Amino acid sequence: MKIVMDLPVSSVSLNHPWFKTKLAHRFIVIDQRSPAYNNNEKFYDFGNGTKYLGYPNKNNPVLNWNNFEVKMSIFEAVKKYLEMGVDGFHIDHISMMAVDANGNPDHDKAIVALKNLTASIKDFLTNHTELQDKKIALFSSLRDIEDLHAQAQETGDLHYVIDNSFTTLNNAKCGDSTANCVHDALDKAYQRYSANNYTPHWQFSNPESSRLASRFDSDTAHLLNFMQLTLPGAISLYYGQELGMKDAKFNGNPTQRGVMQWSPKGEDHHGFLSESGIDQLFFGENEEGEGDDNYDTQYFRELSPLKVYRKLAKLRQRDEALVVGTTVRDKLVDDVILYGRYARDANNTVIGNAYLVALNFGNEEKTVDYDYQAVEVVPKSKDLAKAEIAVVTIGVDKYKSREKIDLTANKLVLPAKQGILVRI
Template sequence: MSDASDKLMPGPEGKTPRFYEVDKGHKTESYLTAIHGNPIPPQPSSSNPANPIRYDPVGEKVDLGGEGSVKPRENNRIGLTEQDLSAYRNDPFWKGLRWLLFVLFWLLWLGMFILAILLVCFSPGCALSIRPSWWQTAIAYNIWVPSFQDSDGDGLGDFEGLISRLDNLRKTGVQTIWPSPFLLSDDFSNAIRDHKAIDSKLGVNEVADKFIDYCKYHDLRLVISIPLATTSTQHDWFLKSASASLPDNRNYSNFYYWLNKRPSNPAAMFAVHKNVTYVHEVDQPKAAILNWGNNNVREHMFGVLSSWIDRGVDGFHLTTVEYLARNADFSKPDWKSIYDILKDVRKHVDTYANESRLGKKIAIFMRAEGAEEKLKSSLAETGLDTIVNYELTNVEKNTKVCHISEETVASCAHEILSDVLLFHSLKPNVWPHWELSNGFVSRLSARAGSRSHAELLILLQLMLPGTNSFYYGEEIGMRDLQNDTRVMVQRGAMQWDSSLNAGFSTSQNSKIPVHPDFVNVNWQNQWKDEKSPLKMFSKLAKLRQRDETIMQGETLISSLIDHHAFTLTRFPSSEATIAGQIYVCAVNFGKSTSILPLESLPHHGSLEKVQIVVATSNSIEWRSRNLLNLSEKTLALPSDTGIVFKYSPPPTKPLTDH
């Protein structure tokens, strides 16, 4: 056996034995040779070199003779020799058989080839299914970061806190994170101080990259808000532009609109800096308006977008778009010029993403409060991916939209949905993007009049086609704050659990107030309860990620029944190739049971066994996966209740000749 310094080799049963040697006369054999049973034969004696011996593969000795010629083994021959085979070569029978088999092989091959072509040509075609881009069916979660989660006990939410809650959001079915505010600004506004840094009140700048990385880790997309047209008067660009007489600042002279004389109209857009007038956002003197007619401004702003693309964001929510270009007295947007600027933004983002080989689509969208249908359509033609439908944020009891005589928001919600769905059916180039609430309007439960009606509206929104944005806390039914002026009423602390400050902060003096109902209404309680608004939200949010009918199907809204009830149906978009499930969302905002007719449902066939997908949390008799018999083509829906059920269309009958 060799010593420990020998080289190691792999061995049987996962072991690593050493080399060892086996005495074979004048030769040795390695371990590997030994275990494979392939011994090295003894070599001929040096006294008789003229008579070598060779071993055949089975270890029998063959005398090679003095000339090295092999002497055949008479009794150990296997198979036919060449001389034996030559007798069959020209035999007519075997020669004909070979030709017959050769011809049959090629005829069979040719027949199979033709059959394959015929199958391809005459088989019924399949509908081409193209999966939507990530932004087209996303559940986007709009977060007011200062109110979401405090990580350091200072009483203010921050990005470290948001990172700690990403797993909660992923579990509920959220696919895209949309944090606001994000960039460093004056008082969380459009007055941006630094386009490449997050707000210092919410974390150090390095946390931005950590936040982006954690979003990727949780398979969450990230979109950030970018004010294209405004900066703070404390921004480095503004300060250099205000001192453009200095040689180093000469290129910044026309970054903003500087006027020698202050116009009288509109007074809300002009302020003075160092005895010179500049133009700003309405009623926001800290938010100076950039001059996009200046090429240096374009280059700098394109650089901002490029830097965030490099850092890993997936999309941009563009704000202050209406200030990109103005008419001569700055009183109105110059939309024609704005369209051209947005086209340039789209071109730059796409070009940069392609040149960077990121291999992903960067989404660009905006809100357009008060925009008419024509304006929405024109904005979509600039290359914007979506324009948020603002109309549903107007749903509110006892207003000019939802008149006091209507008692509930059912009628105005139905009217708005009908109008906007019709618009999108006529303008397919405008991708739907729905929003019921945001950080600038009261929470849904306050506007709808009750939590149950807010839940009905969220149920409807989750069944709508296109992109959906939800404001934080609406999935659990959070309410407006009461009697507190520290923050806007819709920006109360996120209600995570029943502990101090609803789990938002450990501070004894939190800067963000919490609604007193957090003990009962919180994320933790609802996640444990299968019959909760949060679980209803989660089930439908996850269904939207995998069901083609909800992702790409058509939409049908019924007439209003009893002034308070209606249905919203999603069905496969191609009638020629009916496939997939049909989903019906039925809601009743009224105080009594409504009988909803189902005769107009598409491809309804037999409704004897329809399956419940989800029901609102106040539903007593209905639960997910229960079966219903709706063969009478009617549905008795209790008050303040909503339900989503599904059924399969009838099988298509093949066409026959008569």
Template sequence: MSSDESNGVIEMKEGIANAGFEDGQDGDAGADIYEEVVEPGAAHPQPYAGMPKEVLLLYSGQARYRLPREILFWLTVLSTLALVVVTATVIALSPRCLSWWQASPVYQVYPRSFQDSDNDGIGDLKGIQSRLDHFEYLNVKAVWISPFFKSPMKDFGYDVEDFREIDPIFGTMEDFENLLAAMHDQGLKLIMDFIPNHTSDQHEWFKLSRNRTEPYTDYFIWHDCQNTSLGTVPPNNWVSVFGNSAWQYDAERQQCYLHQFLKEQPELNFRHPDVRREITDVIRFWLEKGVDGLRIDAAKHILEAKHLRDEPQVNPEQPPENVTAYWQLHHDYTTTQLGTHEIIQEWRAVMDEYSREPGRYRFLMTDSYDGGEIEKSMMYYGTPLVKEADFPFNFYLVELLDAMSGNGAFSLVNTWLSNMPKGRWPNWVIGNHDMTRLSSRAGKAYVNVLNMLLLTLPGTPSTYYGEEIGMENVNVTESEIQDPLGKFNVSMNRDPGRSPMQWSSDDNASFSKNKTWLPVHPDYKTVNVETQKNASWSTLRQYRALSLLRTAEPPLHRGWMCLVWSDNNTFAFLRELDGFPAAFLVVLNFGAAATVDLSSALPGVPPQLRLRMSTHHPGSGQLVSLGQVRTETGEGLVLEYAAGHPVHSHPAFQDQCYVSEKACYLSTMGILHSNC
């Protein structure tokens, strides 16, 4: 193309020919391409950037280009299929992940005594929120809070006036919602104490029931009784847990109502369908709020026999009029009645409705101390087909505190594990708000070894506030008693184990700035959280180290447990996981200093073990001979060794080893599987 500047005419000239260019003519993309692009006998055009599709197709069909492409395609297909198969296999063989209530200790907060935020001397919900970092320090993820419902406080919250309101002593519903949100933000779960068995006599339901307002007339257990100037003649000989008759005459209704606890705590009638509906609605109310779990208080008392017969006396020769104490009767008609488990199964079904959201499992535990009839406790686990509680509270270890010995620990642990239904999850409790603190009951020398026992046994340990620093019972004079039960019977006073939490050596142990509802223990200057955080191997730092160890080592939180030794002084057990390279021998001293030879008792365990932790000194890594394991009074050892042939598979240990859910470790991939 050129331009003639003189006349402005543009003249078209012939361009350069390109043999690889096709001028939009119709043609075959097959064999004719070659003929159109290249003259017969001419050489193939060389590939070049921007080549048209005809040249590209000319080369892509050649074997040297086609075969690698097909090989890569089929390799991709096969790799994808293999990945799908491997993923499906891993999922199918993987054991169920531990839920939050299995992976962490449960820490009990008694709200009156944990932290006071408004300086009225009584702990509250805002106070708990201000101390959430303490749970993080302890590596605790589950917090159980004792009752904070609106209440006249005749039994410090276990007498509920309104199930849907917060008592002003503890704060407001907004305070509760803020606490729950803050806990969830920090990865913590909140378990509420729930008291369905009875209400306060100030509850609206009871007020309407006593004047026979429908539909509340039969919401409680009412029965005709004789009331004279000489006193009330009750319908039968049933005795309250707190002593004396379980029946109280009501002048307004002119009948007696049943109370298995204080007379201010009338029993709900769970044979009335409206009562069951009302309590289920209350459960839904708190689950809607976002509560993560419930502890069902006094579960075994929910139903009573309809026939109201006298309960048999423990001593048949005792004059009936002298039977005034709870332990003087066999409680065949007031505990664990037919239908009790059906009610709890209904509540479990409600909890499951709210557990469908991933990561929001709603936990249920029952308080149902069986007084030595362990088969009754085990029933609260449910059946293989019908779920009930995730676990019933296990109070058996409490008995160890009154008679410390290795044989005693062995027996109590074995009692629970050998009776527990297959595949269920154990739990362990040593103290709570109704008991003497373990430091005062067992002695200071045994606090650390008892915490080690709790945190190395299989299952979920429960820790009462203050036990992580070794708090002791406080001395409460008769004039200082706050506990309603203690006012009724000084010998049953529970105040000593409920003293304010000891946070620091400042005034009132930093629980409150002005006053405290119970005296602070005089040892708070040295026994407190702040001081023990800075001490080299304090009770607090040991508790934290054990909690972290339990989380870090799979054999400790989900492996086998084998009972291997006990004598008057020493209790020893193994924790191991099939395929995992390390296993642990836990040796605990509950008596006098002792040396034990475990070499013959543990076939296949190496003769030298490495000290992972001792309650008596912070050192670790030292070698300990299996033939000479030395423990001082109250000392606990966690010893680690290279796992070989699993001890639980040895014939001699077939009846001494327990696991809730089998799992094996695949070291090549670093994963767990269930194909054991």
């Protein structure tokens, strides 16, 4: 197991001692002479006729990376955590490591600031007798300035970038066709990976966005989880996503940062506490009493979102085709997204298993009559008559895992909002 952590480099909270003691030189602060002084959407009152830059909002004062104390404080924190055994850092909002007079990101200077930080980290490891052989991961999220992340990875300062574009999708944004919405998001993601040579890293839920099962109905959320686990590269799952957990409530307000639901709702707050009798927690909690989105309930069911997740996770560990293999996608047909996953050797020969992923995002049952005529989603060297059902979503009754199927003679039947992974 490896441990990685968030490394906040661009801003702090309003409760930080630097901010509370008004150490203005450690923040991006302007006075009335600045042309941006009246921009109340970026700059906020700091007292004595000055304003501070906040990003992404006023609750996060932006640090001044031209200040020596700022650089040294963050670097000292990095050294401390490396010596404690941390294996990597998620460096977010790197665009704000350098800004112009109006508070807009200065891409070139931000890259220089990032490069200085990552170079310091590497130098520290190289010169540390106990850590010089340690390999760490440095990464960011594709949440603010896309071009900047591409440039950062090209220079070798970041090992990969988390694609969190799916965290912004919801029923309202997708409108009448979730299939089109998801297919378009995949298209854009693959274009980024192709153009910028990214290593794919998929994130569908995170601490800053509403939970997947609150943005979509439970079946669609489960299908999206299924899809995420069949995509290439690395994946990032937010705790409880594998159970279909929804947003909780804290003081009457919705929050995605609720307690992990180990058991049905009870006096021990979904099993979050080892004892009962404590009324109020410092965390949100799902108020639905009859929900089955908890670990204990799903663990003892033969087929549940948790069991599907476990099957796919184990399969990803066993078969490199699902992690590093090629992905060949077909066009969207009748709300069905279809793609193949397989690996090739140095001679371009297909090795090991090939997989066919079929996802029905529509509201009606669909049939998939698979052939080789349009796009070679599955290599022609594979015998479709000897296919096998690998994993299905919880609403598929027609097929069972390890069931043999002849795709040359039978159409795949996909119930509404369900998916199938076929091994060939």
